[in-house]
Amino acid sequence: AAAAALEQGFALLEGERDRLAAEQRALEEQAHALTRRFHVDQHHAEKRVKALEFNMQLKQDLIRNLVKTEQGLHAANEQQQQRIGDLERDIAALRAQRDR
Incomplete structure (x- = not known):
């Protein structure tokens, strides 16, 4: 009876060990999958950051x-305004000479 109880206890412990080993393997696989996904996401984020940096540089340029x-254009406009003013003064001077 004691031997049977020991055998049953060993069987239960072996079953528990096998279950824990399977659970550990599943958790390790899940951790590896999450790590791979993290690296893929990190790579995509880095590519996006580079694209954003490029776009920012382009927009700054x-x-x-x-x-x-x-x-x-402002300088050209000022030159044109100056030229118009000079021409208007020349016209006024010519009219004044004409009217003498």
């Missing part, structure tokens, strides 16, 4: 070009 263009 475009803004700089727009500012330069605006400054150039």
Whole structure:
């Protein structure tokens, strides 16, 4: 009877050991899968960050070009206004000479 009880106890312990080993394998597989997924997600995030950095640099370059263009247009507009003012003064002087 005692031997049978020991055999039954060993069988239960072996069953528990096998169940725990299977559970450990399942957890290890799950951990590996999560690790792989993390690395894939991390890679995608790094690619997205690089794309965003590129887009930011591109937009900064475009803004700089727009500012330069605006400054150039403003300077050209001032020159045109100056030229118009000079021409209007020349016209007024010519009319004054004509009317003498």
